[in-house]
Amino acid sequence: MRVCSVVGARPQFIKAATVSRKLRDVGEEVLVHTGQHYDKEMSDVFFDELDIPEPEYNLGVESDTHGRQTARMIAELEPVIEETDPDAILLYGDTNSTLAGAIVGSKRDVVVAHVEAGLRSGNRDMPEEINRILTDHASDMCFAPSKAAVEALANEGIVDGVHWTGDVMYDAILAARERARESTTILEDLGLTDDEFILTTVHRASNTDDRDNLEAILDGLASAPLPVVFPAHPRTVDCLESYGLWERANEELEIVEPLGYLDFVRLLDGAERVATDSGGVQKEAFFLGTRCLTMREETEWTETVDCGWNQLVGPNTDLIREALVTDWELDPRPQPYGDGSASDRIVALLQDELEAVDPEQRIKAPSLD
Numbered sequence: 001m002r003v004c005s006v007v008g009a010r011p012q013f014i015k016a017a018t019v020s021r022k023l024r025d026v027g028e029e030v031l032v033h034t035g036q037h038y039d040k041e042m043s044d045v046f047f048d049e050l051d052i053p054e055p056e057y058n059l060g061v062e063s064d065t066h067g068r069q070t071a072r073m074i075a076e077l078e079p080v081i082e083e084t085d086p087d088a089i090l091l092y093g094d095t096n097s098t099l100a101g102a103i104v105g106s107k108r109d110v111v112v113a114h115v116e117a118g119l120r121s122g123n124r125d126m127p128e129e130i131n132r133i134l135t136d137h138a139s140d141m142c143f144a145p146s147k148a149a150v151e152a153l154a155n156e157g158i159v160d161g162v163h164w165t166g167d168v169m170y171d172a173i174l175a176a177r178e179r180a181r182e183s184t185t186i187l188e189d190l191g192l193t194d195d196e197f198i199l200t201t202v203h204r205a206s207n208t209d210d211r212d213n214l215e216a217i218l219d220g221l222a223s224a225p226l227p228v229v230f231p232a233h234p235r236t237v238d239c240l241e242s243y244g245l246w247e248r249a250n251e252e253l254e255i256v257e258p259l260g261y262l263d264f265v266r267l268l269d270g271a272e273r274v275a276t277d278s279g280g281v282q283k284e285a286f287f288l289g290t291r292c293l294t295m296r297e298e299t300e301w302t303e304t305v306d307c308g309w310n311q312l313v314g315p316n317t318d319l320i321r322e323a324l325v326t327d328w329e330l331d332p333r334p335q336p337y338g339d340g341s342a343s344d345r346i347v348a349l350l351q352d353e354l355e356a357v358d359p360e361q362r363i364k365a366p367s368l369d
Contacts (some may be wrong), residue, residue: 001027001354004086004110006077007055008036008097011169011280014261015092015115017050018171018343024053026347026363030084031055034073034097035062049260050176056084066096066127073100081108087354088113091135094128094279102135111353115168115346117142118149118158119279119300126206128279141353143346145169146303146336164368165345166338169280173265173287174340180266187270190229190256198226198324199271200253201278203233206315207295211243213315217295218245220313220320222252226272231259275320282310289333293323303336341365 003023007016016031023029033055059076061069073096081089081104088111091101098114105112117136121129136142136158144150145167153162187193200221207213214236221228230253232240240246249255259267268274268284273291276282282301285292292310304310308331313319344365351363 001088001351002030002084002086003027003088003090003350004030004032004081004084005090005092006032006034006097006101007092008034008061008073009093009095010261012092012095012097013050013052014172014176014280015168017052018168018175019090019115019346020052022343022347022363023350026351029053030057030080030086032057032059032077032080034077034100035060036069036073036095036097049262050172070096070100073097074103077101077104078108081105081110086110088141088350090115090350091139092116094119094132094135096127096131098135099131102138106138111141112139113141113143113346113350113353114139115143116145116149117162118144118146118151118153120149120152121298121300123298141349143342143349145338145342148302148336163345163349164338165349166340166342166368167283168342168346169283170287170337170340171343173284176262176265177269177288180262180269184262184266186259186263186266190254192227192229192267192270194270195272196226197271198224198228198273198275199267200228200230200275201233201281202230202236202276202295204277204296207277208233208236208239210315211239211245214239214243215245216315216317217320218249218252219317220295220324221275222248223321224324228253228275229267229271230255231257231264231267233258273324275324283337286310286333287337291328291330293320295320303334307331307334309333338368 057080061072089105090113091098092115114135140161142162143165150164232255240249269288274285275293277295286304286309293313297314311323313323344363348363
């Protein structure tokens, strides 16, 4: 069994880490990095920290418009698929790298498998929403992280090849939390104490590319009752500078360079709450038992809102302020995203689909049903 895994952005590196280890125990993996996140802080450090094997291919496709970037990825990826001749192409999440892999795979005699299938925000203005919809419809195997995702696929007529596996991010966070507590000194380095700071991340284009939205978020965060630690995405820094907000942001918030995964997990684990526009951070906060306020109008992770651990506040100053100071009531956390064995299920399903089942190598995973 030969599987080509395509990654390009840091959340994908995290998801791929747990699956890649399982894959390489029972088959052959060809890891392709599109280059979508290409600087040292946004890419290489994740491979180092998570013990991910060095990619066999780095396509070197960097930032551009969505259309041009995706087109370049398609053009660069197709020769790799021709050369390596995999049985399946494994895709993660909702980036341009994901869509490029789905298009290339769907045009060739290769099984297209999508991890995090079925997520829907309902907002088609988000490039990520279009990417995930198109990828799901081009995929032969859809690995859904939750029952809600399975239902979303069924509503679009996708029922064959759909599997509820649980969420690979849960697998990853369970391992990373303990490693982070043992190895990182980020709290000491920043002079922080558990539960006495707020963590924030802002990177989504709908917020960074709109001056009013970014300023509203800054106004809301500036009123926080605790210090606000802000690992700033390079694009967000550029926007703050171009809008004339950089000096104020530095005065009001504790801005730090982008962090490695273990440092970030430790901050998220230790934060009193987190304010974010990231889909992945919402879910990681839920896994770690950290209150979350989401500075978007919608979320793919509706289960986190339904059970009260996540509040949608949008780029709204007043709602952000209120959510930063209110100790809202928390229900016991349910487990809508599985039991931390999603990687085992994914590899076992790939073995079955590709008829690569050697009894001695068969991955065994408990059923979620």
